Amino acid sequence: MFGLFKRLFYYNEKQVTCTESTGKHLLVAAFDFGTTLSGYAFSFRNDPTKIQTNQAWIAGSESLLSLKTPTCVLLNPHNECAAFGFEAENKYLNLVVQGEHKSWMLFRRFKMLLHNNDGLNRKATVEDITGKKMPAMKIFAMSIRYLRDHLVDALHKQVDAIQESDILYVITVPAIWNDAAKRFMREAALEAGLDNDRIKLALEPEAASIWCQNINTSIKTDLSKAGIQYMVVDLGGGTADISVHEKNLDGTLKEIHKASGGPWGGILVDRNFICWLTNIFGQAKMSKLREEDMEDYISLLRQFENKKRTITQDTDGLITFRLPISLINIHDEAEKLTVNKKFEQMKIPNALINDKLRVPANIVRSWFSESIEETIRRMTNLLSDSKMMNVSTILLVGGFGECKLVHDSVKREFRNKRIIVPQEAGLAVLKGAVRFGHWPGLVTSRIxxxxxxxxxxxxxxxxxxxxxxxxxxxxxxxxxxxxxxxxxxxxxxxxxxxxxxxxxxxxxxxxxxxxxxxxxxxxxxxxxxxxxxxxxxxxxxxxxxxxxxxxxxxxxxxxxxxxxxxxxxxxxxxxxxxxxxxxxxxxxx
Known part of the structure; x- marks a missing residue:
């Protein structure tokens, strides 16, 4: 610990440059509070470029390709936060199995409340998976408080003398949010117990842009040139958030077009998948699956989360999904005929074999179409602006930005642009937000x-x-x-x-x-x-x-x-x- 403070003193004596942290805080911690997944990262002031993320999110029996945890809050019968993330999902599923879940509430994907909500106020509510309502501010605050407490516990394992008051918090928000939504997030952080003077909000595509300036790949060569203009497309679970930046002579960044985007993130693909199943098996079956077999329902969504990352434009043949027995256990002959007829109309022979559903790749790709087409349409509109004629590069980041089908579609549509997907694209916003906390002056202007x-x-x-x-x-x-x-x-x-x-x-x-x-x-x-x-x-x-x-x-x-x-x-x-x-x-x- 003595060595840490010695290095901190040395940094304070030096002339500050763009490679040194300028704040008084001991460390910067960033919270990427996402629609589907959340996580945190941090770095100390003495070594700000060494950014650490949590490696210990436990998914239970499932293995997700992510260093984040689901944005899920579980409330006990006293309306207290009992768990968050994978733990919240797994604990709720255990309650379902035991038949003890009725008085508990599980909240998922509630961040979308803040998107394009002109009537947003402090009394806004969100619904749990069964439709029960709670004040949104309370649920958001519980989520931020959990991330804060998890972070502090992790820090204490590294540095005994660390204090919560040593931390500057950076909370990421979509650039396309309105001012009220950003204010709502700050107030949720205050209700979570964070100090107002130690909270900064970072716009997600700006944070990603900052991170991509500093990674040691060919990207750095491309983006380090003064005057270069590039588009950042942050594809998360809920939204597509698009900004255009230019590199200044002094190494800072400026925005050259106002943020744009819409609700075209990964959950739109999930929604299309569920709608397709509903069309096949009927609303009653799907409602029963959600209400009475929640464990199977969440397992189905987790399975799909893994599958959708591997689909490409060249994927051919049949893609297999393992369906819950409760969904395909059909005893009524008329219902069987209806289901089989629908498969016949779609020309899918032998679609159901035991608990395996085999779906042609072109149908699976169709579930992505709306999200990808809307995002590409917005990108095309932006790039057609005369002010955008010098934009040479497109950065794809965000959890949904890691999807191969998204990469393929963007590359095919914008052949005259260089398309770059950085390693761990899903962490670009999170890590960039840590850098932004150390050097907020890296972004000099916005539109x-x-x-x-x-x-x-x-x-x-x-x-x-x-x-x-x-x-x-x-x-x-x-x-x-x-x-x-x-x-x-x-x-x-x-x-x-x-x-x-x-x-x-x-x-x-x-x-x-x-x-x-x-x-x-x-x-x-x-x-x-x-x-x-x-x-x-x-x-x-x-x-x-x-x-x-x-x-x-x-x-x-x-x-x-x-x-x-x-x-x-x-x-x-x-x-x-x-x-x-x-x-x-x-x-x-």
């Missing part, structure tokens, strides 16, 4: 997804504004127009992370009024009024009462600060130089 503005008043002009828009301010006697959209930054604009953007000109506080500034977003580049249908209120900032007696004495200057994947608004009272700062809540609107 904003919305036009940001605040509600203000402007001078009334009878030639422009309708008479119904005119108001007279009693405090100053001016004729004004209310609810004007005062723009700070337009959609698709590049913003420097950590550098304030000032509103054009000044506005002022009203006299004898407890002033509140409302913040809005829009997908339109030049909205006129905040009451327009495309405008959305995202938060408020209380400013209090004006201190001056005249308009000039009550002038204010407004700035927006984009950083840490969140938005901070600063309002400076010019009369006395005081400043109000607030990170937008996104749930108070």
């Amino acid at each position: 904003v997804k919305y036009t940001y503005e605040f509600s203000s008043m402007s001078d009334y002009d009878a030639n422009i504004h309708g008479i119904e828009k005119r108001v007279t301010l009693d405090c100053y006697g001016d004729e004004k127009v209310e609810n004007r959209f005062l723009k700070i930054v337009s959609v698709n604009t590049e913003v420097n992370i950590g550098k304030p953007i000032k509103a054009p000109g000044y506005t002022y506080l009203q006299i004898n009024c407890d002033c509140v500034m409302a913040i809005y977003t829009s997908l339109e580049p030049n909205p006129v009024f905040v009451t327009d249908s495309e405008c959305k209120k995202i938060g408020e900032i209380p400013l209090g009462y004006a201190k001056g007696k005249s308009k000039d004495e009550n002038r204010i200057e407004v700035s927006f600060l984009f950083g840490d994947s969140e938005l901070e608004v600063r309002v400076k009272i010019l009369k006395d130089g005081s400043e109000i700062k607030k990170v937008i809540d996104f749930f108070d609107a």
Whole structure:
């Protein structure tokens, strides 16, 4: 331990470069909280490039090709977290076998609640596998708390003197999430007991991009050149998250197109697989399998998880799946005829032999089609933009990004681009997030997804504004127009992370009024009024009462600060130089 602190002191004395960790924390730990799988990685400040991942996730009787564990939370009858991951699944299955599971709850794949959810709030709920509901914030917090505790226990086995307060936490989030979803994840981390000052959010494709800059393969040669532009396609269990980056002269990265994507991850393939089985065996059979034979149902999904990683464009013949006896145990002759007829219509002879289902490879590939086609369509649309003409390389990362069929399809579609799938593509986001925690300055700018503005008043002009828009301010006697959209930054604009953007000109506080500034977003580049249908209120900032007696004495200057994947608004009272700062809540609107 003495050697560790000696090296830390040495690092502090040196001039910091892009290869040295700059924080005060002893180590950085990243949590990749995924739709299907979750995991963590960490490295110490004295050796930040030596990133360690947990090697001890135990899957029970199943062997999954992953260094992560399922994102599953098991609650006991007292609504307490009893287990997480493989342990949660296996414990629940044991309860099912014993007939004691009715008062327990197993939550799976609940992260998708946060995708494209405009109505997201702190009271949102998620359902367990039987439809019972719990507050989503509580389930997310339990998951983060479990990962934190598992990490700390693992660290204590390495370094006795380590304290939880020595850790800077980085939590990965999809770049395509809206601001409220990112805020929800931070608040879940706070509820889990993490210190707000030691939490950073990392955008998943950015983290992957950072990691691919530093691995010792031919990728480094390609991506280390200043000016190179490349696309990062992060394919996870729930979403496809696409960003485009450029390497700066100083080795940092900037985003050159706003994040894009959709719900086209690996679980869409799983859903198509289950739908296909439902079409064959019927809704009643599949519902019974889920409700009464949960062990067999989860075993079926685990088996499919392994199978789908091996399917390629060249895979031919029949692919065999072992089905639960409870699913294929058909006693009714009419039902047998129905099932056999469906196989005949699909021209699959001898599809069922005992408990083995043999499915033609082309049908199995069809379960992937929607996910792959939607992802490629979005990639094609992005690359057709004139600003993307210099993008030369596509990086495929993420758990679903390891799928061979995905590789084949992308390579076939984009023959003029270099397609790179780094080793352990499923860990690229996780390991990159650790690097981001040590060197947050590696990403210098992003492209904003919305036009940001605040509600203000402007001078009334009878030639422009309708008479119904005119108001007279009693405090100053001016004729004004209310609810004007005062723009700070337009959609698709590049913003420097950590550098304030000032509103054009000044506005002022009203006299004898407890002033509140409302913040809005829009997908339109030049909205006129905040009451327009495309405008959305995202938060408020209380400013209090004006201190001056005249308009000039009550002038204010407004700035927006984009950083840490969140938005901070600063309002400076010019009369006395005081400043109000607030990170937008996104749930108070």
